[in-house]
Amino acid sequence: MVGIKSYGAYIPRYRINHNTIFAAVGFLGTFPPPGENAVANHDEDTLSMAVAAGVDCLHAIEREKVDGLYLATTSQPYELRQNSALVATALDLQPSIRTADFIGSAKSGTTALLSAFDASKSGGSHNILVCASDCRLSKPGSPQEHLYGDGAAALLVGDEDVFATLEGYYSVTYDFPDRWRAAGEKFEHAWEDRFIRDAGYARVIPEAVSGLLKKYNLNIKDFAKIVFPGLYPREHGAIAKRLGADASQLQDTLVNKVGDTGSASPLMMLVAALEEAKPGDKILIASFGNGSDVLFFEVTEKIKSVGNRRGVTKHLNSKKELTSYEKYLAFRNLAPMDLGMRGEIGIRTPMSALFRERRAVLALCGTRCRKCGTPQYPPQRVCVNPECGAVDQMEWYRFSDKRGVVFTYTGDNLAASIDPPAIYGLVDFDGGGRFWFDFTDCDLDSIKVGMPVEMTFRRRYSDEPSGVHGYSWKATPIRD
Amino acid sequence: MAEGIKDKVAIIGMGCTKFGELWDKSAEDLMVEAFEECIEDAGIEKKDINAAWFGVHFEEQSVGKGATSLALTLKLPFIPVTRTENFCATATEAFRGACYAVASGAYDIALALGVEKLKDTGYGGLPTGPGLMGTKSALIMPKLTAPGAFAMMATRYFAVYGLTPEEGKRMLAKVSVKSHYNGARNPKAHLRREVTEEQVLNAPIIAWPLGLFDCCGVSDGSAAAIVTRADMAKKFRPDPVYVKALQIALSSGEELMYPKWDGAHVETGYRAGILAYNEAGIKNPREEISMAEVHDCFSITEAVTMEDLQFSPRGKVKEDIEAGRFNLDGEQPIQPDGGLKCFGHPIGASGLRMIYEMYKQLQGKAQLPERQIKNPKLGLTHNMGGFPAMNIVSVAIVGL
Structure with a gap:
């Protein structure tokens, strides 16, 4: 029986209050409802968040057991260069896996999930990690700006040891032109809101859900939780009512806490539902975007043995308000900011070197000496332990999932940074290994020598002339 | 153990330009000025030079690759010229090349010249560059x-030795105040203004915990030396200065990648010091070294270097700083010319600039009487290139 074996999620640390948006661009007529959105830091994007959710999901699971990675998004950094392959590399998955990008619609998250179940069911790929992540750019002052938030979810799909079995599914597809973005365009277009709500959201979701209920001869009351995106909060409740569901069955949409996270939205809600699920619970999940996919799950006894995950709940509670709208624009590169002449000196990425060093750069793998056991980063041929010095006795050693402590640090006002000071330092890893890293998601005052840190995958730079986003790992205070 | 080059090589001429933000001068102008002073001081002619070593670090900012720019600028007549580059020890590496050349007997007279034009x-x-890796x-x-x-x-130093940021910053401020005092008295120095401890402490933070006055000048400049075999030196001048030791040490990766280094000292500085003391036959550096120019790119670098070079016991430099040991009138003057802090730091010239100061002090020719150190016997110069976790340190000892 195929189902879900593990879950994870990621919500960036920053939140922007809708009032902050209103104070800045309210003159344009935008009038956001109360709430806040999760906002990616300047070094985060769709791929970094997908990796973070993947890390959460794969906690205590051997990476070698993952047979595929599907990435769902509408805000992929690359049109050519498979985004899922990059995420798979960052997660240090085996090369012998299947990867695919599911793009172009907010329902791509559920479509990726369905495709993963199909693949798992066919026996071709037993365990597939589905990451859904969105970090969408909105025009300043647009309704999307307060509607959209940034976030990611990850689900490991498999055919054994599952804690939620896939019991049924149903899809409808329409070329519903609510939102679109032509190739090469930076921002999306949207048709009139009332059209999207009345001719799309309020019709398509009930159609798809009713289709599933009919197909499997189910009653809406059978479900402990009903998950579908909350683009229109009032309509969200009305749909449920029309379907005959109780308000208590509705999974919180996160729209006033995180925002609508596009492809990730239904999957993040599903993760939140699973966090509270009990054996025997039936969960229904529906997406919205050019149609809808509906899936339903039954939770098994194994839900009790799900290990420690940050999921949605822990990430929700770990936050810092971004009080400056201007900083928000700067983080998203929506307003040109002066970094000085030093900041104009770009990095050109040696792609062949990046490929050669991919495990070191993207997966934060170093080596461990088989002779003396010393972990070392970056990978070495000659052991760095002065008492050892063995040559070519190395095995790969992954640092991305190791914690460490701050050996030393600084906050640098000279280094070009969109969010000065640039904080960096040396990290001593638990179990051995030391290297220098940029620090992120922290304030200089909060960093102390000896404090614990963990590693997080980030977009470290943009190499605009080459069209390359430079990713690698940074250190960050442990987000518990 | 190898016998080293102690007393085998003598400096017979030196030159050094004024350092500073020299908007009107190119690297070539600076090379000519340092060389002209140097050759006049040596009392030789250009044709007497058998070979040259040329140091420049950020070549992409100034003269380009290779050694041709020195040959072309000075119109050296088809002699061997070698480019050296080893971070902030670049000029000391040029000097080392020239010294080894005459010590080996390959040449009689060799030139070492370093230059850096940073302010373009x-x-x-x-300048930001491709970096260390x-x-x-x-x-x-x-x-x-x-x-x-x-x-x-x-x-790290503050953490290891239990200093509060306030205590640590005040210790470092005293280092800078001393160098500004010295620089203010040196006509060739870049920064020639005295500062108070409070000014240093209240300066804007560049990189926490270092403020503006914890950082050295970024300067243009050039310095040069002419060396010969020791047994020939007195033919050129009555007061040649002899090379007692010339050593470098480089990081093995241990500091950056192996969790043993304490981060509160520079391991290569300690190692290069030991190598140099062995070569020069020095048993007690705190007592035997009369004066030093060390690599005070930042106040903290000077402080830990005092410990690395065994001028102060580990963790105890604060006491020596507070006692004024390293002041111009102290027991062991450090940075008598103002140091990198105030004389300035054109990377490819700094090592030779330091030797220039030691050379002049040893000869009793420190321009102004208030700058002259009384009867120095041995002067030490120290460059550190790269970053504390991954670097090169050079140590040279010269004396009469």
């Missing part, structure tokens, strides 16, 4: 700048 970048601080820098190095890299050593 358009921004403050050192080549193509890997772009891929895995944090956005390290020099102030940030050394600030991390200050953070």
Whole structure:
């Protein structure tokens, strides 16, 4: 029986209050409802968040057991260069896996999930990690700006040891032109809101859900939780009512806490539902975007043995308000900011070197000496332990999932940074290994020598002339 | 153990330009000025030079690759010229090349010249470059700048020796105040203004915990030396200065990648010091070294260097700083010319600039009487290139 074996999620640390948006661009007529959105830091994007959710999901699971990675998004950094392959590399998955990008619609998250179940069911790929992540750019002052938030979810799909079995599914597809973005365009277009709500959201979701209920001869009351995106909060409740569901069955949409996270939205809600699920619970999940996919799950006894995950709940509670709208624009590169002449000196990425060093750069793998056991980063041929010095006795050693402590640090006002000071330092890893890293998601005052840190995958730079986003790992205070 | 080059090589001439933000001078102008002073001091002619070593670090900012720019600028007549580059020890490496050349007997007279033209970048601080790790820098190095890299050593020093940031910063402020005092008295220095401890402490933070006055000048300049075999030296002048030791040590990766280094000292500085003391036959550096020019790129670097070179016991430099031991009128003057802090730091010239100061002090020719150190016997110079976790240190000892 195929189902879900593990879950994870990621919500960036920053939140922007809708009032902050209103104070800045309210003159344009935008009038956001109360709430806040999760906002990616300047070094985060769709791929970094997908990796973070993947890390959460794969906690205590051997990476070698993952047979595929599907990435769902509408805000992929690359049109050519498979985004899922990059995420798979960052997660240090085996090369012998299947990867695919599911793009172009907010329902791509559920479509990726369905495709993963199909693949798992066919026996071709037993365990597939589905990451859904969105970090969408909105025009300043647009309704999307307060509607959209940034976030990611990850689900490991498999055919054994599952804690939620896939019991049924149903899809409808329409070329519903609510939102679109032509190739090469930076921002999306949207048709009139009332059209999207009345001719799309309020019709398509009930159609798809009713289709599933009919197909499997189910009653809406059978479900402990009903998950579908909350683009229109009032309509969200009305749909449920029309379907005959109780308000208590509705999974919180996160729209006033995180925002609508596009492809990730239904999957993040599903993760939140699973966090509270009990054996025997039936969960229904529906997406919205050019149609809808509906899936339903039954939770098994194994839900009790799900290990420690940050999921949605822990990430929700770990936050810092971004009080400056201007900083928000700067983080998203929506307003040109002066970094000085030093900041104009770009990095050109040696792609062949990046490929050669991919495990070191993207997966934060170093080596461990088989002779003396010393972990070392970056990978070495000659052991760095002065008492050892063995040559070519190395095995790969992954640092991305190791914690460490701050050996030393600084906050640098000279280094070009969109969010000065640039904080960096040396990290001593638990179990051995030391290297220098940029620090992120922290304030200089909060960093102390000896404090614990963990590693997080980030977009470290943009190499605009080459069209390359430079990713690698940074250190960050442990987000518990 | 190898016998070393103690007393085998003598300096017979030196030159050094004024350092500073020299908007009207090119690297070539500076090379000519340093060379002209140097050759006049040596009392020789250009045709007497058998070979030359040329140091420049950020060649892409000034003269380009290779050694041709020295040959072309000075119109050296088809002699061997070699380019050296080893971070901030670049000029000392040029000097080392020239010294080894005459010590080996390959040549009688050799020139070492270092130059750096830093102020053509358009921004403050050192030029950003490919960094310490080549193509890997772009891929895995944090956005390290020099102030940030050394600030991390200050953070660490404070943590290891239990200093509050206030105590630590005040200790470092005294280092800078002393160098500003010395620089103010040196006509060739870049920064010639005295500062108070309070000014240093209240300056804007460049990289926490280092403020503006914890950082050395970023300067243009050039310095040069002419060396010969020791047994020939007196033919040229009555007061040649002899090379007693010339050593370098480089990081093995241990500091950056193996969790043993305490981060509160520079391991290579300690190692290069030992190598140099062995070569020069020095048993007690605190007593035997009369004066030194060390690599005070940042105040913290000077402080830990006092410990690395065994001038102060580990963790105890604060006491020596507070006692004024390293002041111009102290027991062991450090940075009598103002140091990198105030004389300035054109990277490819700094090592030779330091030797220039020791040479002049040993000869009793420190321009102004208030600058002259009384009866120095041995002078030490020290360069540190790279960052505390990954670097090169050179130590030279010269004497009469």
